[in-house]
Amino acid sequence: MPRALPARSRQPRSRVATWLWLGFACCLLPAWAFAALPLPADERSVLRIQGSNTIGAKLAPALAKGLLEQQGLSAIEVRPGPVPNEQSISGRAGDGRLVTVEVAAHGSSTGFVALHDGSADLAASSRPIKDSEVSALAALGNLKSHAAEQIIAIDGLAIILHPSNPIVALRTDQLARVFAGEIDDWAQLGGGRGRINLYARDDNSGTYDTFKELVLAANGKALAASARRFESSEQLSDLVSQDPQGIGFIGLPYIRQAKALAIAAGDSHAMPPSETLIATEDYPLSRRLFLYNQPDLQNPWAKALVRFAHSPRGQAIVAQNGFIAQTVQAVRVPPSQAMPSAYQALARDAKRLSVNFRFAEGSATLDNKAQRDLERLLDYLKNQGKLQHQVVLVGFGDAKADPARAELLSKLRAMAVRRDLAKQGVIFRDIIGLGDELPVAANDGDEGRIKNRRVEVWVY
Known part of the structure; x- marks a missing residue:
């Protein structure tokens, strides 16, 4: 059976070594990756990103902030938007002009709708684009092409429990029966007696789409109507960590205070959601995180963010935000x-x-x-x-x-x-x-x- 790869060392670098590494990494990028971008003539945002809450809650704002820093802007701020799960990232250019990036994180499917109606430049998605979405957006070009589909990070769906729950591993077929409501007592899984409380992301969520595809649909099941649904990853995780009878699924950075299970699929052995097993996509519930853009992308800020996300500095930001970099x-x-x-x-x-x-x-x-x-x-x-x-x-x-x-x-x-x-x-x-x-x-x-x-x- 495959063996879990050991987690890579996290020994701290010296400050000098860090700067040397960053300088070397920058040298690997072409010169145009750091070209100055055009400034806005008015107060309109230069870049609009919509879609996945998994990406939009922290990673997209962090990447946008990194791009503004790369462009030499000052007084950079990340502020909440007018409604929950929206943020604006802004900075001042040398001539005082305000440069703003807007991020709306209401679920992966909303990103493709926004691309379609022109209200977003980039769609953030925590699952691959669906064939129906490719067809709906065909007028923009082939969104499955290498030029349009940008894999910016690797993530793993963690199955989380209350820290006191004695269960340490489950198979994906067991998970499917649990979230379908067919297994509804922890004693049926070898735990203590008690009704299982289900926590799930909402229908707009790419996290839910991934779970539905890899766990539920793969085993011919559907989510039980009794499951509590959440738009916020943090809220779901925190509630599971406070509920001794709870179980939920979440993106890797949102395990927080909960306990993550090892997962097996088919003939594989149970694997924990470790950094290296997710990097190789061997972990059964690993997934890719995407930005989608028109193949013939015109917005220079959108182009620059895509390049920045793929760059060594962008991938360092991926790792800093709890996802798995493609280094x-x-x-x-x-x-x-x-x-x-x-x-x-x-x-x-x-x-x-x-x-x-x-x-x-x-x-x-x-x-x-x-x-x-x-x-x-x-x-x-x-x-x-x-x-x-x-x-x-x-x-x-x-x-x-x-x-x-x-x-x-x-x-x-x-x-x-x-x-x-x-x-x-x-x-x-x-x-x-x-x-x-x-x-x-x-x-x-x-x-x-x-x-x-x-x-x-x-x-x-």
């Missing part, structure tokens, strides 16, 4: 007898990188995240001096009737990644296909099969 890290994985022999050898002698390559649905083409991860991986290999004979690619797939076919397909996936990296001068130590070994998700649904069809990267 490549090398981690040691303890070998286990449950691992295939080739994988055991890697675990003994090499380190696994915190990036997995996955593919577009029904395609051998790398998905939008993987295309950007190629650039991140190449930067890492160049900086670490590991371009020649230091890299091993390990392909995995979903179960097939013929194990030999599953192994072949998994190796072909690894070869697809090899092809793109070899063009940039990477010479590989080995390419391995392990078929349907070490699943991280159930294979009886499209979402699980997509997660299992992956390529890991190991370095010596």
Whole structure:
């Protein structure tokens, strides 16, 4: 079975080391990433972001603040808007002009509505755009394209309980029955007697959409009418942490005072929502956080925010706000007898990188995240001096009737990644296909099969 990767070290840097790192990171960006942006001629906002509460509550304002700082603005303030879950981020230019970014965080679906009616420049979403939304927004261009879909962070849905609850792990099929109301007493799960109280995000929430897709719909269930619904992530988490009978689901930064469970899906072992398991998207309830824009984006401030979010400084802000940055890290994985022999050898002698390559649905083409991860991986290999004979690619797939076919397909996936990296001068130590070994998700649904069809990267 796959093993949890150890959390990366959080040893503090010295102030000098931090400034050196930031200076080096800035040098990796093209010069135009820091070009001065046009100032507004009036008091209208330069950028409007609408959508996900998960992103909009803290991360989007923090990224907007970082962009204003990068542009040299002063007296930067983050203020509440006229209604709950709205904020304005403003700063003063050198000539005294006010520059304002507006963030409205009422749920992922509202972001796509705002793109459609022109009231937003960027849609923040904590789930992928739906086919119906792609069709509704077709006049703006293909919002599934690499130019329109921006993966800015990785998050994990945490299943949270009161800290005194003795239960430590559940399977996704058990979760589905709990939130459908079929399992309604903690004793049915091995806990103490008591009615289970359900806490869930509202219908506009991308967090709810993700939970519905990965847990409820995947197991043929629907949310019980008895569940209490919330627009605010913080409010939901705080109420669960105060209710000994409560259970809820929440984005990773909002665990707060609650207790998070380890989760298993299909044949995978139970995994905690740890930083490294979410970074590789192995954790069963991991998810991507998105900004969506028109492919032919005209607003220079929107373009700049997208670039800033992908930059090393932007990804540092992602991490500071409790999400998982897409920075490549090398981690040691303890070998286990449950691992295939080739994988055991890697675990003994090499380190696994915190990036997995996955593919577009029904395609051998790398998905939008993987295309950007190629650039991140190449930067890492160049900086670490590991371009020649230091890299091993390990392909995995979903179960097939013929194990030999599953192994072949998994190796072909690894070869697809090899092809793109070899063009940039990477010479590989080995390419391995392990078929349907070490699943991280159930294979009886499209979402699980997509997660299992992956390529890991190991370095010596």
